[in-house]
Amino acid sequence: MIGVVLALLIVPLVAGLTCFALAAQVAAAVTVVSGLASFALVLAVVPTAAHHDLNYLSYLRADAVSTIFLLATGFLYGAVAVYAVGYLKGHHDRRFYAGLNLFAWAMLAAPLMSSLALLWIAVEVTTIISALLVAIEDTAAAAEAAWKYVLIASAGLGLALLGTVFAYYASAQVLGEHYNLAIQPLIQAGAQLPHTPVRLAFLLALLGYGTKVGLFPVHTWLPDAHSEAPTPVSALLSGSLLAVSFYAILRFYQLTAASLGSGFPRDALLAFGVGSLLLAALYVFGQRDVKRLLAYSSVEHMGILAIGVSFGAPVALAGVMLHVLAHAAAKGNAFMGAGVLVVKFGSKRISALRRASDIQGGLDLLPWSGPLFLLAVFALSAMPPSGIFRSEFQIVYGGLGSGNYAAAAALIVLVTVAFFGLTASATRMLFTPAPLRARPTLSRGEPSAWMVVPVIAGVAVLFILGLHPPGELTGLISRAVAQLGATR
């Protein structure tokens, strides 16, 4: 099994590096193979990780929590690799494919790192590669977004590093100076750790990694980067990168809960979560850019994750784990669907994406992508039977069951507000006719089948997660909940 984990680290890395030397079309093929192979490798890890943890050379570790995040990234990497071929049709760029593979590699590596130090390094690598990918289209807006992203995220990760330093300081008091910041021994020694440095480490890590998660008030880079990046990168940023950064926070949560009890980290997460949800619920109204709209929806969903963890109840934690997977599929779908609309209509502005005539709009002109985009938006808004409905239901149920009535009520109200904002924009886009003079003359048809197939796969995943999650996955989630909750 350890060979599978190693392959997971090697395949995307080799694919990324070789893409630099290949012809652009060959690089596209290599990317597709690497993406699908990586997803298959992650699937192969699931049955083992559902029963026991995998350790290798004291640097690599895959437990149930990390495997959940690997699954989210692995699926989205496979989907986006296929999608990118259609997105770049006629303009294949080997730098883009190289960057995409390396970006996915760094995101797959982060949850596999056994120590807080290596985890920080992996997350930092994701920032550097993704900043270059955001800027790759070489427009003034992309340069602006990339600048804000790299500056704000790097400063945030600086704080996360300071948090890691304090975690080391606390742990070295108990485990000695030669201790290498491995996560597991740190959690086991939790009760003996000095409280003040642990508290400081958690707050710095929450604020620092929270910058990359997009938690309010350190989310400001997120809408810009998500809207200006090429669509395949936006999908990975939103569905996968935010979750990987949240994974880092979860590791600090485990450590802090083991040391101080879970009250303090849960309160801090609740404050950040409610702030993010409130901001996003208000900002999805009146958005004029479809990708910014989806970006704010990501802030909303990261807020939901933070609130879910703050409830602490096992059912809420199970909801959080499921939400990571369902959000990756739904947000990937929404971005990929929006990408098709953008390619078709040649604009990101919602007003420009309206129906092209009284009878022809996105729904008619794009026989597959139009309805699929609508499905993705409904899934993001937690309409049953999507996986997000199930996960949010579990989170709210856990909140009510654990006596967090006010927070659960706030969650329901704000999610409903966001639902109205998101669906209002989507229906305005797909059902309102554009003014006569603004109507483009477009023919019916999809830009590329490569851009439809991964979205259909995403819908299938959402339905499976919502209706009947496979037994192996349920086992994995239960084990992850035990790992997160065992420290409470």
Place this chain on the structure above:
Amino acid sequence: MDPVAMGAVQAPGVYQGVADVIAAVMLLIEFGMLRQALARDQVRLYMAQSALISVLAIVIAADRNLPDLYALAALSAALKVVAVPLVLRRLLGRPRGNSAPDEEEPGGVAGSQTLSPASAVLAGIVLAAIGFFCFGAMKIHGMAGGPGGKNTAPATALSIAGAMVLVAFGLMIVRRDVASQAIGFFSLENAISLAALVVASGLPLILETAFLFDLLVAVVVFGMLIRAHHTKAESLSTADLTRLRG
């Protein structure tokens, strides 16, 4: 009874004194960056600050007998005193098509302050005070070196590092040019290195080393974006980075 427990003031040892002085000078340099009008002078100050970090690493390596830290000091000096400033100067040296009045000299960033230099320094002092007292109040007394190990790292230097972190953030906030913002970030990294050296000198070398190389890569990324910004906006100012909002 232990004199410290009785409340008596303990005279700092040579190591503590040196560490405190180096930390204080680094903070002063941070203030220098805050008021400096030319980007290349900011780079010079950054070099001085980075050199001090290397000196501190050598002092700690000698005092605590940590040979790893000598290597780190050498690597840090090579990257932060030589390589990074070289790259930065190369990037900032030729402001192509700069027509802003404050940019008569290459790399001039004087007009980029959102506050006057005096107000910026005052704000910096307030930030430094907050950082200093907050970190001081936490009473983190340095590395114990394992159970029963000697307590060598001074808390004062950590408080100063806390002050530096906030002043570096202040620098990034009050300046509207990409060069000052980038240097603000690099000096933030110096502040974190200072904190790491004084409270966690045994920090795994892999983290420190990766951090340094990461810095070099970050310089290249920053550099590419500074270039892109230059070409697109024809100035170093970020005042026109307002397309994306809402």
